[in-house]
Amino acid sequence: xxxxxxxxxxxxxxxxxxxxxxxxxxxxxxxxxxxxxxxxxxxxxxxxxxxxxxxxxxxxxxxxxxxxxxxxxxxxxxxxxxxxxxxxxxxxxxxxxxxxxxxxxxxxxxxxxxxxxxxxxxxxxxxxxxxxxxxxxxxxxxxxxxxxxxxxxxxxxxxxxxxxxxxxxxxxxxxxxxxxxxxxxxxxxxxxxxxxxxxxxxxxxxxxxxxxxxxxxxxxxxxxxxxxxxxxxxxxxxxxxxxxxxxxxxxxxxxxxxxxxxxxxxxxxxxxxxxxxxxxxxxxxxxxxxxxxxxxxxxxxxxxxxxxxxxxxxxxxxxxxxxxx
Ligand SMILES: Nc1ncnc2c1ncn2[C@@H]1O[C@H](COP(=O)(O)OP(=O)(O)OP(=O)(O)O)[C@@H](O)[C@H]1O
Numbered sequence: 001x002x003x004x005x006x007x008x009x010x011x012x013x014x015x016x017x018x019x020x021x022x023x024x025x026x027x028x029x030x031x032x033x034x035x036x037x038x039x040x041x042x043x044x045x046x047x048x049x050x051x052x053x054x055x056x057x058x059x060x061x062x063x064x065x066x067x068x069x070x071x072x073x074x075x076x077x078x079x080x081x082x083x084x085x086x087x088x089x090x091x092x093x094x095x096x097x098x099x100x101x102x103x104x105x106x107x108x109x110x111x112x113x114x115x116x117x118x119x120x121x122x123x124x125x126x127x128x129x130x131x132x133x134x135x136x137x138x139x140x141x142x143x144x145x146x147x148x149x150x151x152x153x154x155x156x157x158x159x160x161x162x163x164x165x166x167x168x169x170x171x172x173x174x175x176x177x178x179x180x181x182x183x184x185x186x187x188x189x190x191x192x193x194x195x196x197x198x199x200x201x202x203x204x205x206x207x208x209x210x211x212x213x214x215x216x217x218x219x220x221x222x223x224x225x226x227x228x229x230x231x232x233x234x235x236x237x238x239x240x241x242x243x244x245x246x247x248x249x250x251x252x253x254x255x256x257x258x259x260x261x262x263x264x265x266x267x268x269x270x271x272x273x274x275x276x277x278x279x280x281x282x283x284x285x286x287x288x289x290x291x292x293x294x295x296x297x298x299x300x301x302x303x304x305x306x307x308x309x310x311x312x313x314x315x316x317x318x319x320x321x322x323x324x325x
Contacts, residue, residue, distance in 0.1 A: 052208045
Protein backbone atom coordinates (compact mmCIF):
# COMPACT_ATOMS: atom_id res chain seq x y z
CA UNK A 1 0.00 0.00 0.00
CA UNK A 2 1.05 3.55 -0.48
CA UNK A 3 3.18 5.40 1.98
CA UNK A 4 2.44 8.99 1.12
CA UNK A 5 1.91 11.22 4.09
CA UNK A 6 -1.56 12.65 3.97
CA UNK A 7 -2.67 14.34 7.12
CA UNK A 8 -4.99 11.93 8.87
CA UNK A 9 -7.81 13.77 10.56
CA UNK A 10 -7.12 16.85 8.42
CA UNK A 11 -10.12 18.79 7.17
CA UNK A 12 -11.56 16.97 4.21
CA UNK A 13 -10.86 18.60 0.88
CA UNK A 14 -14.08 17.10 -0.53
CA UNK A 15 -17.26 16.30 1.38
CA UNK A 16 -20.29 14.63 -0.15
CA UNK A 17 -23.46 14.32 1.90
CA UNK A 18 -26.75 12.66 1.04
CA UNK A 19 -25.96 12.57 -2.68
CA UNK A 20 -28.75 11.38 -4.93
CA UNK A 21 -28.34 10.93 -8.67
CA UNK A 22 -30.58 9.29 -11.22
CA UNK A 23 -31.48 9.10 -14.88
CA UNK A 24 -35.18 8.63 -15.55
CA UNK A 25 -36.31 5.71 -13.41
CA UNK A 26 -32.78 4.60 -12.66
CA UNK A 27 -31.43 5.76 -9.30
CA UNK A 28 -27.62 5.60 -9.32
CA UNK A 29 -26.83 7.14 -5.93
CA UNK A 30 -29.12 7.45 -2.93
CA UNK A 31 -27.84 8.96 0.29
CA UNK A 32 -24.17 8.70 -0.67
CA UNK A 33 -21.66 10.19 1.79
CA UNK A 34 -17.91 10.56 1.30
CA UNK A 35 -14.97 12.54 2.68
CA UNK A 36 -11.70 12.88 0.80
CA UNK A 37 -8.81 13.93 3.03
CA UNK A 38 -6.33 16.55 2.02
CA UNK A 39 -3.11 14.98 0.69
CA UNK A 40 -4.36 11.44 0.21
CA UNK A 41 -4.73 9.26 -2.84
CA UNK A 42 -8.25 7.92 -2.51
CA UNK A 43 -9.04 4.94 -4.74
CA UNK A 44 -12.71 4.62 -5.74
CA UNK A 45 -13.84 1.10 -6.66
CA UNK A 46 -17.10 -0.68 -7.32
CA UNK A 47 -18.73 -2.91 -9.89
CA UNK A 48 -19.41 -1.57 -13.36
CA UNK A 49 -22.31 0.85 -13.34
CA UNK A 50 -22.22 1.55 -9.60
CA UNK A 51 -21.75 5.21 -10.39
CA UNK A 52 -18.08 5.97 -9.89
CA UNK A 53 -17.87 8.29 -12.89
CA UNK A 54 -21.22 9.89 -12.05
CA UNK A 55 -19.87 10.59 -8.55
CA UNK A 56 -16.78 12.24 -10.01
CA UNK A 57 -18.90 14.22 -12.46
CA UNK A 58 -21.12 15.39 -9.60
CA UNK A 59 -18.12 16.59 -7.61
CA UNK A 60 -16.64 18.53 -10.54
CA UNK A 61 -19.99 20.03 -11.48
CA UNK A 62 -20.70 18.17 -14.72
CA UNK A 63 -23.68 16.34 -13.24
CA UNK A 64 -26.38 18.15 -11.28
CA UNK A 65 -27.54 15.84 -8.49
CA UNK A 66 -31.19 15.30 -7.60
CA UNK A 67 -30.32 15.95 -3.96
CA UNK A 68 -27.41 16.27 -1.60
CA UNK A 69 -24.56 18.61 -0.74
CA UNK A 70 -21.00 18.70 -2.01
CA UNK A 71 -18.18 20.91 -0.80
CA UNK A 72 -14.72 21.19 -2.33
CA UNK A 73 -12.03 23.26 -0.57
CA UNK A 74 -14.73 24.01 2.00
CA UNK A 75 -16.95 25.68 -0.60
CA UNK A 76 -20.34 24.33 -1.66
CA UNK A 77 -20.19 23.51 -5.37
CA UNK A 78 -23.82 22.89 -6.28
CA UNK A 79 -25.79 25.87 -7.54
CA UNK A 80 -22.87 28.33 -7.51
CA UNK A 81 -22.77 31.40 -9.70
CA UNK A 82 -20.60 30.73 -12.74
CA UNK A 83 -17.91 33.22 -11.68
CA UNK A 84 -17.59 31.52 -8.28
CA UNK A 85 -17.64 28.07 -9.86
CA UNK A 86 -14.77 29.03 -12.17
CA UNK A 87 -12.62 30.06 -9.21
CA UNK A 88 -13.17 26.61 -7.65
CA UNK A 89 -12.62 24.77 -10.95
CA UNK A 90 -9.24 26.45 -11.40
CA UNK A 91 -7.99 24.57 -8.35
CA UNK A 92 -8.51 21.06 -9.69
CA UNK A 93 -7.42 19.06 -12.72
CA UNK A 94 -9.21 16.15 -14.37
CA UNK A 95 -7.97 13.22 -16.44
CA UNK A 96 -11.04 11.68 -18.06
CA UNK A 97 -11.23 8.08 -19.19
CA UNK A 98 -9.18 7.67 -22.35
CA UNK A 99 -7.45 11.04 -21.94
CA UNK A 100 -10.17 13.02 -23.78
CA UNK A 101 -7.62 14.98 -25.80
CA UNK A 102 -8.73 17.28 -28.60
CA UNK A 103 -7.68 15.34 -31.67
CA UNK A 104 -7.19 18.42 -33.85
CA UNK A 105 -4.81 20.05 -31.38
CA UNK A 106 -1.21 19.08 -30.68
CA UNK A 107 -0.19 17.84 -27.24
CA UNK A 108 1.16 21.28 -26.33
CA UNK A 109 -2.00 22.98 -27.59
CA UNK A 110 -4.11 20.57 -25.54
CA UNK A 111 -2.18 21.56 -22.42
CA UNK A 112 -2.63 25.22 -23.31
CA UNK A 113 -6.44 24.90 -23.45
CA UNK A 114 -7.07 25.39 -19.70
CA UNK A 115 -4.39 28.10 -19.51
CA UNK A 116 -6.10 30.02 -22.31
CA UNK A 117 -9.52 29.40 -20.78
CA UNK A 118 -8.69 30.63 -17.29
CA UNK A 119 -5.91 33.15 -18.00
CA UNK A 120 -6.98 34.89 -21.18
CA UNK A 121 -4.48 37.72 -20.82
CA UNK A 122 -1.46 35.49 -20.39
CA UNK A 123 1.44 36.16 -22.75
CA UNK A 124 1.34 33.41 -25.40
CA UNK A 125 5.08 32.82 -24.96
CA UNK A 126 4.52 32.12 -21.26
CA UNK A 127 1.54 29.86 -22.01
CA UNK A 128 3.71 27.90 -24.40
CA UNK A 129 6.56 27.66 -21.89
CA UNK A 130 4.24 26.40 -19.14
CA UNK A 131 2.76 23.81 -21.52
CA UNK A 132 6.24 22.55 -22.47
CA UNK A 133 7.13 22.24 -18.80
CA UNK A 134 3.98 20.25 -18.02
CA UNK A 135 4.64 17.91 -20.96
CA UNK A 136 8.10 17.09 -19.68
CA UNK A 137 6.86 16.85 -16.09
CA UNK A 138 4.66 13.90 -17.03
CA UNK A 139 7.60 11.99 -18.50
CA UNK A 140 6.89 12.72 -22.16
CA UNK A 141 9.84 13.61 -24.36
CA UNK A 142 10.03 17.32 -25.13
CA UNK A 143 9.42 16.58 -28.81
CA UNK A 144 5.97 15.18 -27.95
CA UNK A 145 4.63 18.74 -27.69
CA UNK A 146 4.11 19.32 -31.43
CA UNK A 147 2.62 15.85 -32.01
CA UNK A 148 -1.07 15.13 -32.48
CA UNK A 149 -2.88 12.60 -30.27
CA UNK A 150 -3.15 10.16 -33.19
CA UNK A 151 0.64 10.01 -33.28
CA UNK A 152 0.91 8.93 -29.63
CA UNK A 153 0.80 5.53 -27.93
CA UNK A 154 -1.94 4.87 -25.37
CA UNK A 155 0.46 5.55 -22.48
CA UNK A 156 1.65 8.77 -24.05
CA UNK A 157 -1.95 9.92 -24.51
CA UNK A 158 -2.60 9.36 -20.81
CA UNK A 159 0.48 11.37 -19.94
CA UNK A 160 -0.60 14.14 -22.28
CA UNK A 161 -4.03 14.15 -20.59
CA UNK A 162 -2.28 14.30 -17.24
CA UNK A 163 -0.13 17.20 -18.41
CA UNK A 164 -3.32 19.05 -19.34
CA UNK A 165 -4.86 18.21 -15.96
CA UNK A 166 -1.79 19.69 -14.26
CA UNK A 167 -1.73 22.82 -16.41
CA UNK A 168 -3.16 25.11 -13.74
CA UNK A 169 -1.05 23.74 -10.85
CA UNK A 170 -4.07 22.11 -9.18
CA UNK A 171 -4.31 21.10 -5.54
CA UNK A 172 -6.70 18.32 -6.41
CA UNK A 173 -6.52 15.78 -9.22
CA UNK A 174 -9.32 13.58 -10.51
CA UNK A 175 -8.24 10.48 -12.43
CA UNK A 176 -10.85 8.26 -14.09
CA UNK A 177 -9.39 4.80 -14.77
CA UNK A 178 -5.94 6.15 -15.65
CA UNK A 179 -4.31 2.75 -16.28
CA UNK A 180 -7.17 1.19 -18.27
CA UNK A 181 -5.92 0.00 -21.63
CA UNK A 182 -2.24 0.45 -20.81
CA UNK A 183 0.27 -2.35 -21.23
CA UNK A 184 1.59 -3.82 -17.96
CA UNK A 185 4.81 -1.85 -17.90
CA UNK A 186 3.01 1.34 -18.88
CA UNK A 187 0.42 0.84 -16.14
CA UNK A 188 3.05 0.32 -13.44
CA UNK A 189 4.96 3.35 -14.71
CA UNK A 190 1.83 5.50 -14.68
CA UNK A 191 1.15 4.46 -11.07
CA UNK A 192 4.65 5.53 -10.06
CA UNK A 193 4.25 8.80 -11.94
CA UNK A 194 0.99 9.49 -10.12
CA UNK A 195 2.53 8.79 -6.74
CA UNK A 196 5.64 10.78 -7.48
CA UNK A 197 3.66 13.83 -8.67
CA UNK A 198 1.28 13.54 -5.73
CA UNK A 199 4.18 13.64 -3.29
CA UNK A 200 6.19 16.30 -5.06
CA UNK A 201 3.28 18.64 -5.68
CA UNK A 202 1.35 17.84 -2.48
CA UNK A 203 -1.71 16.80 -4.46
CA UNK A 204 -4.89 15.18 -3.27
CA UNK A 205 -5.96 12.49 -5.76
CA UNK A 206 -9.46 11.08 -6.37
CA UNK A 207 -8.71 7.99 -8.44
CA UNK A 208 -11.36 5.75 -10.00
CA UNK A 209 -9.94 2.37 -10.92
CA UNK A 210 -10.58 -1.33 -11.43
CA UNK A 211 -6.84 -1.94 -11.22
CA UNK A 212 -5.95 -3.88 -8.07
CA UNK A 213 -2.24 -3.26 -8.58
CA UNK A 214 -2.90 0.48 -8.50
CA UNK A 215 -4.92 0.12 -5.30
CA UNK A 216 -2.16 -1.81 -3.57
CA UNK A 217 0.69 0.26 -4.94
CA UNK A 218 -0.38 3.86 -4.46
CA UNK A 219 -3.74 4.34 -2.72
CA UNK A 220 -3.83 5.53 0.89
CA UNK A 221 -7.48 4.61 1.30
CA UNK A 222 -10.17 3.06 -0.83
CA UNK A 223 -13.87 3.92 -1.07
CA UNK A 224 -16.15 1.09 -2.13
CA UNK A 225 -19.33 1.90 -4.05
CA UNK A 226 -22.24 -0.54 -3.94
CA UNK A 227 -25.96 -0.34 -3.32
CA UNK A 228 -26.07 3.30 -4.45
CA UNK A 229 -23.76 4.37 -1.63
CA UNK A 230 -20.19 4.35 -0.41
CA UNK A 231 -20.46 1.23 1.73
CA UNK A 232 -16.99 1.50 3.27
CA UNK A 233 -13.82 3.60 3.20
CA UNK A 234 -10.45 2.50 4.50
CA UNK A 235 -7.11 0.91 3.84
CA UNK A 236 -7.10 -2.55 2.29
CA UNK A 237 -6.54 -4.27 5.67
CA UNK A 238 -9.41 -2.25 7.11
CA UNK A 239 -11.67 -3.22 4.23
CA UNK A 240 -10.68 -6.86 4.50
CA UNK A 241 -11.70 -6.82 8.15
CA UNK A 242 -15.26 -6.21 6.97
CA UNK A 243 -17.47 -9.19 6.38
CA UNK A 244 -18.76 -8.00 3.06
CA UNK A 245 -18.96 -10.49 0.18
CA UNK A 246 -18.14 -8.06 -2.63
CA UNK A 247 -15.15 -6.66 -0.75
CA UNK A 248 -13.91 -10.14 0.15
CA UNK A 249 -14.36 -11.41 -3.40
CA UNK A 250 -12.73 -8.35 -4.90
CA UNK A 251 -9.62 -8.28 -2.73
CA UNK A 252 -9.31 -11.98 -1.95
CA UNK A 253 -10.12 -13.33 -5.40
CA UNK A 254 -7.23 -14.56 -7.56
CA UNK A 255 -6.37 -11.11 -8.87
CA UNK A 256 -6.56 -9.49 -5.47
CA UNK A 257 -4.22 -12.11 -4.04
CA UNK A 258 -1.80 -11.66 -6.93
CA UNK A 259 -1.78 -7.88 -6.46
CA UNK A 260 -1.20 -8.36 -2.73
CA UNK A 261 1.70 -10.73 -3.42
CA UNK A 262 3.17 -8.21 -5.82
CA UNK A 263 3.01 -5.50 -3.20
CA UNK A 264 4.51 -7.73 -0.51
CA UNK A 265 7.36 -8.65 -2.86
CA UNK A 266 7.93 -4.95 -3.51
CA UNK A 267 7.97 -4.10 0.18
CA UNK A 268 10.15 -7.12 1.02
CA UNK A 269 12.74 -6.10 -1.53
CA UNK A 270 12.53 -9.52 -3.27
CA UNK A 271 14.73 -11.15 -0.66
CA UNK A 272 14.27 -14.89 -0.88
CA UNK A 273 10.51 -14.61 -1.18
CA UNK A 274 10.24 -16.69 -4.27
CA UNK A 275 9.99 -15.48 -7.83
CA UNK A 276 10.42 -11.85 -8.70
CA UNK A 277 6.90 -10.60 -9.21
CA UNK A 278 7.22 -6.87 -9.68
CA UNK A 279 4.13 -4.93 -10.75
CA UNK A 280 5.06 -5.02 -14.41
CA UNK A 281 5.75 -8.78 -14.24
CA UNK A 282 2.48 -9.45 -12.50
CA UNK A 283 0.64 -7.24 -14.93
CA UNK A 284 2.38 -9.01 -17.82
CA UNK A 285 1.26 -12.37 -16.46
CA UNK A 286 -2.29 -11.07 -16.17
CA UNK A 287 -2.10 -9.61 -19.61
CA UNK A 288 -1.24 -13.00 -21.11
CA UNK A 289 -3.86 -14.71 -18.97
CA UNK A 290 -6.67 -12.50 -20.30
CA UNK A 291 -6.60 -10.00 -17.48
CA UNK A 292 -9.26 -7.77 -18.96
CA UNK A 293 -11.97 -10.39 -18.90
CA UNK A 294 -11.16 -11.56 -15.39
CA UNK A 295 -10.83 -8.07 -14.02
CA UNK A 296 -14.20 -7.24 -15.49
CA UNK A 297 -15.68 -10.34 -13.87
CA UNK A 298 -14.17 -9.34 -10.54
CA UNK A 299 -15.74 -5.93 -10.93
CA UNK A 300 -19.20 -7.40 -11.42
CA UNK A 301 -20.28 -8.81 -8.08
CA UNK A 302 -22.74 -11.64 -8.11
CA UNK A 303 -23.96 -10.70 -4.68
CA UNK A 304 -23.76 -7.45 -2.86
CA UNK A 305 -25.17 -7.14 0.59
CA UNK A 306 -27.17 -4.21 1.74
CA UNK A 307 -25.47 -1.08 2.86
CA UNK A 308 -23.14 -2.35 5.52
CA UNK A 309 -22.25 0.95 7.07
CA UNK A 310 -25.87 1.65 7.84
CA UNK A 311 -26.54 -1.75 9.35
CA UNK A 312 -23.26 -2.60 10.99
CA UNK A 313 -21.58 -0.04 13.21
CA UNK A 314 -18.48 -2.22 13.01
CA UNK A 315 -18.17 -1.18 9.41
CA UNK A 316 -17.33 2.35 10.53
CA UNK A 317 -13.60 2.42 10.19
CA UNK A 318 -11.36 3.86 12.90
CA UNK A 319 -9.51 6.97 11.78
CA UNK A 320 -6.29 5.78 13.42
CA UNK A 321 -6.37 2.21 12.17
CA UNK A 322 -3.12 0.82 10.86
CA UNK A 323 -2.06 1.40 7.31
CA UNK A 324 -0.02 -1.13 5.43
CA UNK A 325 3.01 1.02 5.26
N1 LIG B 1 -25.76 10.77 -19.00
C1 LIG B 1 -26.32 9.63 -18.63
N2 LIG B 1 -27.59 9.32 -19.02
C2 LIG B 1 -28.19 8.19 -18.64
N3 LIG B 1 -27.62 7.26 -17.83
C3 LIG B 1 -26.36 7.50 -17.40
C4 LIG B 1 -25.65 8.70 -17.78
N4 LIG B 1 -24.44 8.67 -17.20
C5 LIG B 1 -24.38 7.52 -16.50
N5 LIG B 1 -25.52 6.82 -16.63
C6 LIG B 1 -25.82 5.55 -15.99
O1 LIG B 1 -25.45 5.63 -14.63
C7 LIG B 1 -24.90 4.41 -14.18
C8 LIG B 1 -23.55 4.66 -13.56
O2 LIG B 1 -22.66 5.06 -14.57
P1 LIG B 1 -21.11 5.32 -14.30
O3 LIG B 1 -20.49 5.63 -15.62
O4 LIG B 1 -20.94 6.30 -13.22
O5 LIG B 1 -20.64 3.88 -13.77
P2 LIG B 1 -19.20 3.43 -13.33
O6 LIG B 1 -19.30 2.90 -11.95
O7 LIG B 1 -18.22 4.52 -13.55
O8 LIG B 1 -18.98 2.23 -14.36
P3 LIG B 1 -17.67 1.64 -15.07
O9 LIG B 1 -16.85 1.01 -14.00
O10 LIG B 1 -18.21 0.65 -16.02
O11 LIG B 1 -16.97 2.79 -15.77
C9 LIG B 1 -24.84 3.48 -15.39
O12 LIG B 1 -25.96 2.61 -15.34
C10 LIG B 1 -24.95 4.42 -16.56
O13 LIG B 1 -25.57 3.82 -17.66
